Amino acid sequence: MPSTASLHGQVTGNASSTDRPTMHYGKKDVFVYRTYAKPLKANKQIPESNFQERKNTLFGVDVQVALHGEAFLKNYTDGDNSTCVATDTMRNYIELSGGKIEYSTIDGFLVETAKGFLKQWPHIEQVDLAGQSVEFDDVPVEKNGKIENSGIMFRPRKTERPRASVSVRRNGDNFEIVNHVSGITDIHLMKITGSSFKGFIQDEYTKLPEKEDRNLFIYVDIDWTYNNFEDGANLDTSNYVPAEQIRDIAATVFHELNDQSIQHLVYQIGLRILERFPQLKDVSYYTNNRTLSEVAPADNGKGKVYTEPTLPYGFQAFTVTRDDLKK
Numbered sequence: 510m511p512s513t514a515s516l517h518g519q520v521t522g523n524a525s526s527t528d529r530p531t532m533h534y535g536k537k538d539v540f541v542y543r544t545y546a547k548p549l550k551a552n553k554q555i556p557e558s559n560f561q562e563r564k565n566t567l568f569g570v571d572v573q574v575a576l577h578g579e580a581f582l583k584n585y586t587d588g589d590n591s592t593c594v595a596t597d598t599m600r601n602y603i604e605l606s607g608g609k610i611e612y613s614t615i616d617g618f619l620v621e622t623a624k625g626f627l628k629q630w631p632h633i634e635q636v637d638l639a640g641q642s643v644e645f646d647d648v649p650v651e652k653n654g655k656i657e658n659s660g661i662m663f664r665p666r667k668t669e670r671p672r673a674s675v676s677v678r679r680n681g682d683n684f685e686i687v688n689h690v691s692g693i694t695d696i697h698l699m700k701i702t703g704s705s706f707k708g709f710i711q712d713e714y715t716k717l718p719e720k721e722d723r724n725l726f727i728y729v730d731i732d733w734t735y736n737n738f739e740d741g742a743n744l745d746t747s748n749y750v751p752a753e754q755i756r757d758i759a760a761t762v763f764h765e766l767n768d769q770s771i772q773h774l775v776y777q778i779g780l781r782i783l784e785r786f787p788q789l790k791d792v793s794y795y796t797n798n799r800t801l802s803e804v805a806p807a808d809n810g811k812g813k814v815y816t817e818p819t820l821p822y823g824f825q826a827f828t829v830t831r832d833d834l835k836k
C-alpha cells in the first residue's frame with residue numbers, strides 16, 4: 510500500500526491506475542494566509558464548550574499536496590516532462606485558491622482546491638491535500654478605557670491547531686472524495702491532581718513506583734472521520750464539527766475523570782465525542798506522556814515542586830468507534 514501525502518500519516522490505498530502505486534509527487538509547506546475568510550459558527554451548543562464562532566479574520570494554513578496519475582510515469586522512465594506539473598506551479602495554484610474559494614474550514618479549502626487541480630489538469634487521477642492551521646489569537650488592547658480584542662492585530666499560537674486531509678479522485682466526469690480526516694494537533698493539558706497509575710505489571714524490570722495520585726501532563730492529537738465525507742469536507746458547514754468543541758470535550762472529560770491511565774482517559778474522551786456528534790464515525794488519538802517529575806513537597810504542606818520529565822517519553826495510539834459506544 511502506498512503512503513500518500515498526509516500530515517496525519519493516513520494511507521489512502523492504491524491511488525493510481527499504474528502498476529507503480531507509490532508514484533506521487535508534490536509540495537510541502539505551502540503557506541496560505543487569508544484575511545477576512547468566512548467565519549465558522551458552531552452548529553449546536555454542547556455542555557462541555559462555550560465555543561460559538563471562529564472568526565477567521567486571519568486564517569493561516571500550512572498545506573501539503575501530492576498528485577497521482579499514470580501520465581506522470583514517463584517523467585521518470587523517459588525524462589519526458591511534457592506531463593509534469595511543476596511543484597512550483599502546484600504551490601502557485603494553492604496560494605491563489607486562498608483568494609478564490611469562500612472557505613471557513615481547512616477541510617472546505619482543501620476539497621475545493623483538490624477539485625480545482627483535477628479540473629485544471631485533466632491527466633491528474635488523484636489529488637491528496639493535507640493542511641495544518643497556523644493559529645493566531647486576536648490581541649487584547651485598550652480601546653476607549655476598556656480592554657477589547659484588537660480585531661486587526663494577532664499573535665501566533667503554537668498549540669491547538671486544527672488540521673485536515675482529503676484525497677479526491679477523478680471518476681469519469683465526477684470528482685470523488687476517497688478519504689477525509691479532520692483533526693486537531695498539540696492539545697497540551699496538565700492536571701495537577703486526580704490521576705493515578707497503578708496495578709501495572711511488577712517484575713524484575715519495573716522501576717516506576719505506583720501512584721495513587723499523580724500530576725498528568727499530556728500532549729494530545731485527535732483526528733476524527735465522518736460517516737459521510739460530505740458532512741466534513743464541504744464548504745457547507747451545517748454538519749461540521751469545529752475542532753474547538755472537540756478540544757473542550759477533551760478538557761472537560763480530563764477534568765471530570767479520576768483517570769487510571771492515559772489509555773483510560775482517551776477512551777472516555779472518545780466515547781463522549783461520539784455521543785455528542787452522531788455524524789462522526791470514529792475518533793483517533795496520538796498522546797504523548799509529559800508527566801512532570803516530582804522534586805519535593807512544598808514546605809507549607811500544600812503544594813509540590815516539579816521539574817521537566819526526562820527522555821524518553823511514552824505514547825499511546827487508539828481509535829474509538831461507534832461499536833465502543835454501543836457497549
Ligand SMILES: O=c1[nH]c(=O)c2[nH]c(=O)[nH]c2[nH]1
Pocket residue numbers: 706717769770771772798823
Ligand atoms: O498513563 C500511563 N500509561 C502508561 O502506559 C504508562 N507507562 C508509564 O511508565 N507511565 C504511564 N502512564
